Each structure stands twice: as structure tokens, then as C-alpha cells.
Amino acid sequence: MGDQESFAFAAAEARAGRPAKVKRPRVAREPKRAAETGRGAGRRKPAREARAERGSGADEPVQAGASMRVTASDMAKRQRDISVSEFFAKNRHLLGFDNPAKALLTTVKEGVDNALDACEEAGILPAIRVEISQLSETRFVIAIQDNGPGIVKQQVPKIFGSLLYGSKFHRLRQSRGQQGIGISAAGMYGLLTTGKPITVTTRTGPKKEAHRLEIAMDTKSNEPKIRRDETVAWDVPHGTRVEIELEGSYRGGQHSVDAYIRQISLANPHAEIRYAPPKRSAAARAAEPETPLLDAAAAAGKPAARADDDDDETPAAASAEGEILFPRVTDEIPEETAEIKPHPYGVELGVLMQMFRDTSARNLRSCLQNDFSRVSGRIADEICERAKVSAKRRTGEMAREEAERVHRAIQATKIMAPPTDCIAPIGDALIERALRSEVKADFYAAVTRRPVVYRGNPFLIEVGLAYGGALPAEESITVYRFANRVPLQYQQGACAITKAVTGTDWKSYQLQQPRGALPVGPLLLLVHIASVWVPFTSESKEAIAHYPEIIKEMRLGLQECGRQVGNFIRKRRREADEAKKRAYIEKYIPQVAIGLQQILGLGDPERDRIVRELSEVLERSRKA
Ligand SMILES: Nc1ncnc2c1ncn2[C@@H]1O[C@H](COP(=O)(O)OP(=O)(O)OP(=O)(O)O)[C@@H](O)[C@H]1O
Numbered sequence: 283m284g285d286q287e288s289f290a291f292a293a294a295e296a297r298a299g300r301p302a303k304v305k306r307p308r309v310a311r312e313p314k315r316a317a318e319t320g321r322g323a324g325r326r327k328p329a330r331e332a333r334a335e336r337g338s339g340a341d342e343p344v345q346a347g348a349s350m351r352v353t354a355s356d357m358a359k360r361q362r363d364i365s366v367s368e369f370f371a372k373n374r375h376l377l378g379f380d381n382p383a384k385a386l387l388t389t390v391k392e393g394v395d396n397a398l399d400a401c402e403e404a405g406i407l408p409a410i411r412v413e414i415s416q417l418s419e420t421r422f423v424i425a426i427q428d429n430g431p432g433i434v435k436q437q438v439p440k441i442f443g444s445l446l447y448g449s450k451f452h453r454l455r456q457s458r459g460q461q462g463i464g465i466s467a468a469g470m471y472g473l474l475t476t477g478k479p480i481t482v483t484t485r486t487g488p489k490k491e492a493h494r495l496e497i498a499m500d501t502k503s504n505e506p507k508i509r510r511d512e513t514v515a516w517d518v519p520h521g522t523r524v525e526i527e528l529e530g531s532y533r534g535g536q537h538s539v540d541a542y543i544r545q546i547s548l549a550n551p552h553a554e555i556r557y558a559p560p561k562r563s564a565a566a567r568a569a570e571p572e573t574p575l576l577d578a579a580a581a582a583g584k585p586a587a588r589a590d591d592d593d594d595e596t597p598a599a600a601s602a603e604g605e606i607l608f609p610r611v612t613d614e615i616p617e618e619t620a621e622i623k624p625h626p627y628g629v630e631l632g633v634l635m636q637m638f639r640d641t642s643a644r645n646l647r648s649c650l651q652n653d654f655s656r657v658s659g660r661i662a663d664e665i666c667e668r669a670k671v672s673a674k675r676r677t678g679e680m681a682r683e684e685a686e687r688v689h690r691a692i693q694a695t696k697i698m699a700p701p702t703d704c705i706a707p708i709g710d711a712l713i714e715r716a717l718r719s720e721v722k723a724d725f726y727a728a729v730t731r732r733p734v735v736y737r738g739n740p741f742l743i744e745v746g747l748a749y750g751g752a753l754p755a756e757e758s759i760t761v762y763r764f765a766n767r768v769p770l771q772y773q774q775g776a777c778a779i780t781k782a783v784t785g786t787d788w789k790s791y792q793l794q795q796p797r798g799a800l801p802v803g804p805l806l807l808l809v810h811i812a813s814v815w816v817p818f819t820s821e822s823k824e825a826i827a828h829y830p831e832i833i834k835e836m837r838l839g840l841q842e843c844g845r846q847v848g849n850f851i852r853k854r855r856r857e858a859d860e861a862k863k864r865a866y867i868e869k870y871i872p873q874v875a876i877g878l879q880q881i882l883g884l885g886d887p888e889r890d891r892i893v894r895e896l897s898e899v900l901e902r903s904r905k906a
């Protein structure tokens with residue numbers, strides 16, 4: 283219910299003698315609104331008075347006590363466009379900037395995601411540096427530097443100073459970014475909280491000049507404003523450095539930058555990441571143990587952050603030297619992924635009609651063939667025939683009803699699943715290697731499933747698992763969630779991955795599991811979805827939407843890994859039982875020999891021989 287409606291409703295309620303439900307009447311807010319919009323400042327005339335002046339009282343019913351109601355023409359005057367940046371400045375929580383700690387993490391994340399994407403697209407092994415400098419209790423500067431291809435100078439203002447501008451939205455290809463919002467939103471948050479523009483230094487090649495630009499966003503128009511533009515000496519052959527000053531908070535725990543960096547390096551074993559956390563003051567250093575959080579966690583065989591320690595907000599410890607290196611585990615760049623066209627099965631009617639209007643193809647047949655994946659000439663003919671629409675029909679002239687018939691015909695036609703070379707998995711071998719380097723455990727397993735399709739978009743699920751060792755045995759398991767190699771640290775409960783994990787029967791894999799909850803035991807799970815379009819639940823890209831096809835694939839992957847760990851646990855239990863029995867028997871063999879010696883009157887050498895032989899029998903039966 284809008285403000286106006288709700289106020290009218292409240293007024294009616296009050297007239298009827300019922301308590302009004304709306305606390306703040308709209309009139310009280312009007313002067314502020316008017317001042318904000320710069321329109322109609324001054325006392326607002328009651329509607330009846332205004333109507334009398336306009337002479338429109340006759341056709342607009344005025345009810346007793348409704349003197350504050352507005353007319354349609356009043357409302358019409360207030361209608362105006364809302365720029366996307368105005369919207370997101372008000373709704374920054376939708377982009378992951380709802381509190382200072384999260385804002386700091388989101389900024390690092392957007393910068394690193396872009397750096398990795400840029401390197402991968404250019405076929406460069408990523409070497410990324412993340413620096414966080416603390417200026418005051420709540421003020422930080424975040425710098426992310428990559429060795430990627432750099433950015434053409436003319437593009438810099440739009441990329442960093444305008445929301446919804448990017449190279450990834452209009453394509454179906456696996457990448458970390460997809461919306462064209464990420465880094466400009468971080469810059470906008472910095473600008474809103476500190477008034478400082480984003481600084482970008484970039485160079486596209488050793489023979490090219492390096493440029494440094496300061497970009498601010500005009501949120502009213504969503505247009506960039508260049509505050510500074512200079513050529514600089516930069517001893518980097520190619521790459522980009524982005525610096526953002528912002529109000530933030532540096533915390534430890536599950537949602538920390540430290541946890542993010544550790545997890546992103548886990549899912550990107552080809553990347554080298556150097557991380558310089560904020561330097562602590564000498565007093566803070568003296569009060570805390572010397573070992574950095576990450577190293578301490580690694581030494582204990584524990585992941586740096588646990589997915590279930592939701593409220594852990596202790597300040598993260600940082601190395602006194604200020605830099606932590608996450609070396610690459612492999613020198614192989616992930617396979618280049620192909621961009622694909624939409625698969626006909628996933629296209630909704632409205633989208634199909636839009637495609638028919640926009641296509642450059644001459645007729646329906648060639649549109650189906652050129653603009654979709656997996657539609658051959660023969661399949662296109664079959665669709666046209668089934669839809670009873672001529673193959674030669676010009677799509678721009680097609681009526682809605684014809685488009686609907688084509689849409690139905692598509693669903694009824696057997697079309698090959700979309701190509702899957704557009705997806706680059708991490709791979710089971712690398713997942714296992716990364717897990718081994720992350721955590722000391724007794725058993726590891728990893729599974730990369732075959733690509734399948736949701737809503738016409740190919741996707742693939744990978745699951746990795748580490749069990750035992752130093753992982754905590756009495757707590758809920760840790761789940762690392764990834765989408766296109768990016769860790770998801772917030773909204774665990776809302777994510778399809780959590781649903782798939784809790785919906786798997788872990789008891790059959792020898793783990794305890796409270797009903798409908800995560801299992802309990804020394805287990806670390808890694809679940810990765812790779813797709814040309816990851817269906818996030820919101821723009822802040824924190825959780826995966828609950829598509830049944832996706833949850834099913836996740837379950838299958840979890841079951842595959844689950845069976846392996848179940849077998850391991852069973853085998854280990856059997857061995858432990860056997861060892862116990864054996865120890866028991868071993869303990870009594872000398873007593874048996876002594877008994878026999880006494881009953882049969884044997885000598886000591888014979889008694890010793892009996893001990894030897896019985897031990898051998900025991901050994902043989904164990905091996906058998
Ligand atoms: N470090 C970089 N090197 C090269 N190009 C970059 C870099 N950072 C950003 N870009 C370019 O700027 C564009 C906009 O980045 P931005 O983060 O705003 O959106 P995105 O990555 O496309 O999507 P998302 O909103 O999901 O992050 C990218 O699509 C990319 O083309």
C-alpha cells in the first residue's frame with residue numbers, strides 16, 4: 283500500500299471510529315519532500331482549497347474530513363524518473379552495503395572478482411594484490427591491483443562512475459561478474475560515506491601510458507564525473523589498480539575479508555593473491571597473540587572461518603609484517619569458456635517476442651537457427667510446422683498469438699541440450715588438491731558433475747569434501763559455498779546449496795544429523811555452481827535461487843561424495859573394532875599358554891612356542 287493510499291485508509295478508519303494504523307500522515311512529510319525535490323517549497327494548500335482555486339471541485343468528490351487528500355493531477359506533478367543510482371543509493375543493502383563490515387567485504391569482493399575475470403578473459407595467470415589501510419577507527423582505503431589487460435582510458439569513467447555498465451550482462455558466458463553494478467556500486471558507497479572519488483590507475487601494455495583517473499558518480503543522473511585525469515609513471519606493464527576510501531569496519535569470523543581471501547584462493551587455485559590486512563596499532567599487537575589468524579587456523583588444521591559461527595565478530599588479527607601470500611596451486615589457467623546463445627527451452631514468451639522484434643534475421647526460420655543454440659535448419663522447420671507458422675514469415679510482423687504458437691511448438695520439439703563447453707569447472711583433482719592444502723584431514727573426496735540445464739542455461743555442480751583430522755567433531759559441519767568460483771559468505775540459510783545439504787540424508791553416510799539441519803561432525807564441504815548465468819536471489823549475489831534442477835544436481839553431487847566418506851567412516855570403524863578385539867586377544871594369549879602349560883605339564887620353551895603360534899594364527903586371521 284502506498285503512502286497516499288495508506289493515509290486515506292487510516293483517515294477512513296479514524297472516521298469509522300477505529301484506530302488508525304498509519305503513524306506518520308503523509309502531510310507531515312510533504313514539506314520535506316517538496317524541499318528534497320526542489321519543487322513547490324512553502325506551505326502546501328489543503329486539497330479542497332487547491333481544488334477551489336482550480337475550479338475543479340465539481341468532478342472530484344470531496345468527502346468530509348478528506349481535506350488532505352491529493353488529486354490525480356497533484357500526483358501527476360510528482361511523478362518523475364528515478365535514476366538507477368538514486369535507487370541503489372537508497373537501497374544499498376540490496377547490493378551488499380548494509381553495514382560497515384559488510385560494505386568493506388563487498389568492496390574487496392567486487393574488486394577481486396573483476397580482477398580475476400579480466401585476467402582470465404585475457405588469458406593471463408592472475409597475480410592480485412589486496413591492500414586495506416586503516417585511516418581511523420571507521421575509515422579505510424581499499425586497493426585492489428591486478429596484472430590483467432588494463433582498461434581503455436575512455437571506458438574508465440563509465441565503468442567506475444555509472445551503475446549498470448559493463449561487458450558481461452549481455453552475454454551468456456561464465457564469469458564472476460554479470461550485472462555491471464559491482465565496482466561502480468562500491469565506488470558510489472565510498473563517495474556517499476566519505477565524499478572521496480574512486481581512484482583508478484590502469485595501463486593496457488608496456489608501450490602504452492599509464493593513466494590515473496579520479497571518478498565520482500552523480501547519483502541523480504547515474505553519470506560519471508571526472509575529478510582528475512593524468513598520465514603517471516607506473517612500473518607495471520599492464521593491469522589495473524582500484525582504490526576506494528570508505529566508512530567500514532574490519533572484522534574477523536565467517537564474514538571477514540580474511541575468510542573471503544582464503545576461500546577465493548581455494549576456488550581459484552591458478553591465482554596468486556597477496557593480501558595486506560590493515561596494520562594494527564602497537565598497543566593492539568601487544569594485547570593479541572603473535573600468530574596471524576589464518577596461519578593459526580591452518581596450523582590447527584581448521585579453516586580460517588567456520589560457516590556456522592554466525593555471530594563471530596571478533597576483530598581479525600593481521601600479520602605484523604602486513605602481507606599474507608596465497609600462492610597458486612597450479613599454473614594452468616582455467617579453460618577459456620565460450621559465449622553461447624540462449625537455448626530455446628529456457629526462453630519465456632515475452633523474451634521470445636522481443637527477440638523476434640530485435641533480430642536481424644530475415645525470417646522465422648533463420649531467426650530460430652541463428653539466434654538460438656542447438657537449432658538446426660531441420661529443427662527450425664519442425665518448430666515452424668508444429669506452430670503452423672510459415673518458415674518465411676517475417677518475425678517483426680508476427681502477431682502475439684503466432685509467437686505464442688511458436689513458443690508452444692518449441693517446448694514440444696525435441697532439441698539437443700545446450701553445448702556445455704561454455705562452462706569451466708575447477709575440476710575434481712584441483713578441488714581435492716586445494717582442500718588438502720587448506721585443511722589437514724583424514725579423507726578427501728571431490729566430484730565434478732556433468733553440465734545440465736536450468737531455464738535453458740547450462741550449469742554444473744562440483745562438490746568437495748574433507749573429513750576427520752583436526753576438523754571439529756562436535757559442531758555442525760562447515761559449508762563453503764561458491765558460485766562461478768566466488769565464495770558466498772552471507773545468507774547461508776536462504777541458499778539452494780544449504781537446502782541441498784540439509785536435504786541430503788547424511789545418516790546413511792555415518793554422520794549425525796539433526797532433522798532438517800546441517801550434519802554434525804568433522805566435515806568440511808565445498809559446493810560450487812558454475813553457470814553462464816548464476817541465478818542469485820538478489821543483486822548482492824549472496825545466495826543461489828531454489829531452482830529444483832539445481833538443487834537436484836547438488837544433491838546428486840553431495841550423495842556421490844557422501845557415499846565415499848560413508849565408506850571411509852565404515853571402514854575406519856571396522857578397523858578400529860578389529861584392533862580392539864585383537865588387543866583383547868593379544869592380552870589373553872600368554873594366559874592361555876600358561877593355563878595349557880599347567881594342565882599339560884609343559885616346559886617354558888613349549889609355553890613360549892604356544893604364545894608364538896597363537897599370535898601367528900591371530901595375525902593370519904586378521905589378514906584374511
Ligand atoms: N580490473 C579490471 N580490469 C579490466 N576490466 C575491468 C576491471 N574491472 C572492471 N572491468 C570492466 O568493467 C565492467 C564493469 O564492472 P562491474 O564490476 O561494475 O560489473 P560486472 O563485473 O560486469 O558485473 P557485476 O555487477 O556482477 O560485478 C566489467 O564488465 C569489465 O568489463
Ligand SMILES: [Mg+2]
Pocket residue numbers: 392395396458459460462463464465
Ligand atoms: Mg564485477
